Amino acid sequence: xxxxxxxxxKIKIFWHLPCSYLLxxxxxxxxxxxxxxxxxxxxxxxxxxxxxxxxxxxxxxxSDYDYVKNHGLRIDSCDGDFVLNKVDAYHSTSEMPTSDxxxxxxxxVNNHLLPDMLRPIINDDTIVVLIQNGxxxxxxxxxxxxxxHIVAGLAFICSAKLGPGHISHQCLGHINLGNYSAxxxxxVALLKDMLDAGIQAAEVPYLEARWKKAVxxxxxxxxxxxxxTSTDQLMKNPATRQLIYEQMMEVIGAANALGVDAxxxxxxxxxxxxxxxxVPYSPSMKLDFDFHRPMxxxxxxxxxxMEAKMVGFDMPKLAMLExxxxxxxxxx
Amino acid sequence: xxxxxxxxxKIKIFWHLPCSYLLxxxxxxxxxxxxxxxxxxxxxxxxxxxxxxxxxxxxxxxSDYDYVKNHGLRIDSCDGDFVLNKVDAYHSTSEMPTSDxxxxxxxxVNNHLLPDMLRPIINDDTIVVLIQNGxxxxxxxxxxxxxxHIVAGLAFICSAKLGPGHISHQCLGHINLGNYSAxxxxxVALLKDMLDAGIQAAEVPYLEARWKKAVxxxxxxxxxxxxxTSTDQLMKNPATRQLIYEQMMEVIGAANALGVDAxxxxxxxxxxxxxxxxVPYSPSMKLDFDFHRPMxxxxxxxxxxMEAKMVGFDMPKLAMLExxxxxxxxxx
Numbered sequence: 001x002x003x004x005x006x007x008x009x010k011i012k013i014f015w016h017l018p019c020s021y022l023l024x025x026x027x028x029x030x031x032x033x034x035x036x037x038x039x040x041x042x043x044x045x046x047x048x049x050x051x052x053x054x055x056x057x058x059x060x061x062x063s064d065y066d067y068v069k070n071h072g073l074r075i076d077s078c079d080g081d082f083v084l085n086k087v088d089a090y091h092s093t094s095e096m097p098t099s100d101x102x103x104x105x106x107x108x109v110n111n112h113l114l115p116d117m118l119r120p121i122i123n124d125d126t127i128v129v130l131i132q133n134g135x136x137x138x139x140x141x142x143x144x145x146x147x148x149h150i151v152a153g154l155a156f157i158c159s160a161k162l163g164p165g166h167i168s169h170q171c172l173g174h175i176n177l178g179n180y181s182a183x184x185x186x187x188v189a190l191l192k193d194m195l196d197a198g199i200q201a202a203e204v205p206y207l208e209a210r211w212k213k214a215v216x217x218x219x220x221x222x223x224x225x226x227x228x229t230s231t232d233q234l235m236k237n238p239a240t241r242q243l244i245y246e247q248m249m250e251v252i253g254a255a256n257a258l259g260v261d262a263x264x265x266x267x268x269x270x271x272x273x274x275x276x277x278x279v280p281y282s283p284s285m286k287l288d289f290d291f292h293r294p295m296x297x298x299x300x301x302x303x304x305x306m307e308a309k310m311v312g313f314d315m316p317k318l319a320m321l322e323x324x325x326x327x328x329x330x331x332x
Numbered sequence: 333x334x335x336x337x338x339x340x341x342k343i344k345i346f347w348h349l350p351c352s353y354l355l356x357x358x359x360x361x362x363x364x365x366x367x368x369x370x371x372x373x374x375x376x377x378x379x380x381x382x383x384x385x386x387x388x389x390x391x392x393x394x395s396d397y398d399y400v401k402n403h404g405l406r407i408d409s410c411d412g413d414f415v416l417n418k419v420d421a422y423h424s425t426s427e428m429p430t431s432d433x434x435x436x437x438x439x440x441v442n443n444h445l446l447p448d449m450l451r452p453i454i455n456d457d458t459i460v461v462l463i464q465n466g467x468x469x470x471x472x473x474x475x476x477x478x479x480x481h482i483v484a485g486l487a488f489i490c491s492a493k494l495g496p497g498h499i500s501h502q503c504l505g506h507i508n509l510g511n512y513s514a515x516x517x518x519x520v521a522l523l524k525d526m527l528d529a530g531i532q533a534a535e536v537p538y539l540e541a542r543w544k545k546a547v548x549x550x551x552x553x554x555x556x557x558x559x560x561t562s563t564d565q566l567m568k569n570p571a572t573r574q575l576i577y578e579q580m581m582e583v584i585g586a587a588n589a590l591g592v593d594a595x596x597x598x599x600x601x602x603x604x605x606x607x608x609x610x611v612p613y614s615p616s617m618k619l620d621f622d623f624h625r626p627m628x629x630x631x632x633x634x635x636x637x638m639e640a641k642m643v644g645f646d647m648p649k650l651a652m653l654e655x656x657x658x659x660x661x662x663x664x
Contacts, residue, residue: 226558227659239658246652316648320578326571327559 031055032100032193035121037093037114039064039073041159041284042131043105044167046175046199048073048084053197058088058096060117065091067164076162077169087165098123101190103153107288108132108299115144122148127182127190129153131175133217133284134299135210135307138180149182151190152206154213156274158281170279174200178209208262211255214304215263216271219247221285221300222321225328232280235272243317245272250315254308285325292332297325363387364432364525367453369425369446371396371405373491373616374463375437376499378507378531380405380416385529390420390428392449397423399496408494409501419497430455433522435485439620440464440631447476454480459514459522461485463507465549465616466631467542467639470512481514483522484538486545488606490613502611506532510541540594543587546636547595548603551579553617553632554653557660564612567604575649577604582647586640617657624664629657 033056036047044059051057061068072085090096098121106114111132118128124147130137131153138150154177158170175194179187187203194201204212223234223244234240248268255263288295301322305315365388368379376391383389393400404417422428430453438446443464450460456479462469463485470482486509490502507526511519519535526533536544555566555576566572580600587595620627633654637647 227656229659229663233663234659237659237662239655243652243655246648316578317652320575320649320652323571323575324559327561327566327569330569331561331565 035096035099035102036105037102037117038105040105041161041167042155043103044073045159045169046103048075049199050197051084052082055197058090058099060093061089064164065089071165074166075169078171093117093120096121098126102126102128104128104130104132108134108137108296109294127151127186131155133296135214135304137299142181149186150180151182151187152178152180152209154209158278160287176202176204176209178204178206180206208260211260211263215248215251215267217300218251218318219244221283222325224283224286225289226321226324230280230282231275231278235275247317250318254313254315257308257311257313289332295325295329297322367428367431367434368392368437369434369449370437372437373493373499374487375435376405377491377501378435380407381531382529383416384414387529390422390431392425393421396496397421403497406498407501410503425449425452428453430458434458434460436460436462436464440466440469440628441626459483459518463487465628467546467636469631474513481518482512483514483519484510484512484541486541490610492619508534508536508541510536510538512538540592543592543595547580547583547599549632550583550650551576553615554657556615556618557621558653558656562612562614563607563610567607579649582650586645586647589640589643589645621664627657627661629654
């Protein structure tokens with residue numbers, strides 16, 4: 001009984017210290033605290049998963065705040081449904097304490113709001129994980145916070161927010177973490193903590209992680225909007241199936257031109273196969289389009305196309321898709 | 333009075349002889365006879381124009397036959413409206429006599445029907461003018477009729493069929509004629525006859541004529557369908573305006589690779605300016621899409637892209653457009 005109390009005191013004492021300062025073989029030390037900014041299909045899913053596994057997770061909620069306070073967060077998951085009844089919810093980050101880790105699940109079109117949102121909840125050792133689509137996000141955030149520890153989070157997951165506090169997780173769920181500017185020991189502690197919580201996390205070199213995700217994201221997000229369809233229809237039609245493959249090869253070519261040698265053409269085949277095995281899916285940009293929300297064109301298309309162009313690599317089909325999306329957005 | 337009768341007899345005698353066999357400085361000899369296959373926005377317009385100028389023009393009509401027999405052909409034209417009251421209409425080419433010139437205004441998706449339709453109305457000297465969109469049409473027809481005299485007709489015209497026997501001519505109207513396999517003297521006689529009838533016709537080297545038209549056709553026909561819009565909207569949006577220009581440059585690049593040196597980049601600027609000055613327009617493919625008719629994808633996209641590829645020139649943006657159109661067609 002006495003020992004138990006000591007451990008509790010230890011937890012109290014060390015709770016806000018970064019895990020890597022402690023002995024990592026102690027289970028209690030590897031339990032990090034999290035804040036979730038953007039409690040939607042992605043942030044809501046991973047945050048709930050971590051909370052279910054016993055992590056302290058603080059959720060930032062806006063319009064859903066009252067509903068979630070009363071009803072909790074409901075996850076309909078292909079891995080088993082669950083409800084998170086007691087949700088540590090906040091209206092604003094100014095009310096939140098700092099956390100070891102901030103998971104950012106915001107749409108990248110709102111990243112101009114991110115500096116002000118982050119300021120109250122980060123300390124010198126906080127890791128900010130940008131679980132967002134696109135290229136160049138970390139660079140832009142680092143400009144605002146030169147000493148911030150930033151990690152890229154690339155989720156391979158089919159999930160959607162169905163309503164207030166209600167997330168549907170249809171399939172997949174693994175997340176690739178790419179270390180942009182965190183001390184490697186802190187990064188490893190984060191990775192371990194997520195694995196301990198049952199999340200299929202993996203370390204992938206930063207640029208490779210970002211571009212790997214773009215291989216799927218750039219063709220499917222835009223094409224489902226441009227042709228007002230879903231992934232399975234694009235895969236079924238021989239003409240668009242071939243087009244999707246060629247667009248994937250443009251992304252791989254761009255990544256190679258930018259020095260990501262690990263990304264080989266066979267990754268396109270792997271992504272094609274993965275998509276064949278997926279449920280018919282509307283990517284996040286398609287949902288944004290359907291619900292007349294701004295689409296993530298700048299970080300998902302403009303930026304990677306520009307970064308590739310700067311090293312002399314053209315992405316003509318994806319540049320055309322960007323133009324089509326800009327036209328569609330101006331009429332949506 | 334006596335002279336007039338002699339001339340009439342001469343007309344009777346020579347009516348079915350090709351004009352080039354006669355002295356071309358005789359006005360009566362340069363009046364050629366025409367058959368129009370496909371009495372729509374294009375064939376109907378040029379046929380009516382020729383008939384109005386006194387040419388013998390035979391019109392092939394299907395569903396509109398009775399209406400046109402009773403009400404004639406009505407042309408609402410930016411150059412002045414007119415009605416052709418007495419229309420020499422036919423149900424089938426098997427009832428038609430041969431003509432000096434056959435104007436083909438069919439959609440190219442129906443070109444598999446063309447050999448059987450042409451057989452009854454052509455003789456050794458008949459010129460068949462394919463006023464159709466796309467690349468490779470003459471080559472395919474020549475395979476069926478190795479000795480046929482074929483001319484390409486490229487109409488720069490904004491016109492549409494509004495209803496039975498009712499054509500709206502919105503603007504422009506000139507036609508470039510490219511001689512594919514007609515004796516040059518017969519070709520010149522045709523050109524002169526069309527000019528005499530008030531049509532702004534011009535001789536352009538065959539391949540140049542076809543590819544020149546493709547510079548406008550390939551971007552606008554497909555893009556108005558892909559984005560379900562009209563030419564003016566594509567020109568107004570900076571992203572699609574730039575895309576249209578780049579697609580035009582792909583066509584010019586392909587033409588150059590195929591030996592059409594006369595087609596220079598400034599032709600794209602000219603086409604951009606022409607489109608800026610045009611009324612908001614739905615190209616023929618857009619109308620086909622709107623009315624759930626098959627789209628001219630094979631001759632307008634597949635063939636030119638293939639011909640360019642065979643000489644090592646890629647058209648990535650137009651190849652992507654082709655794939656999108658094939659998807660759209662399979663769902664329309």
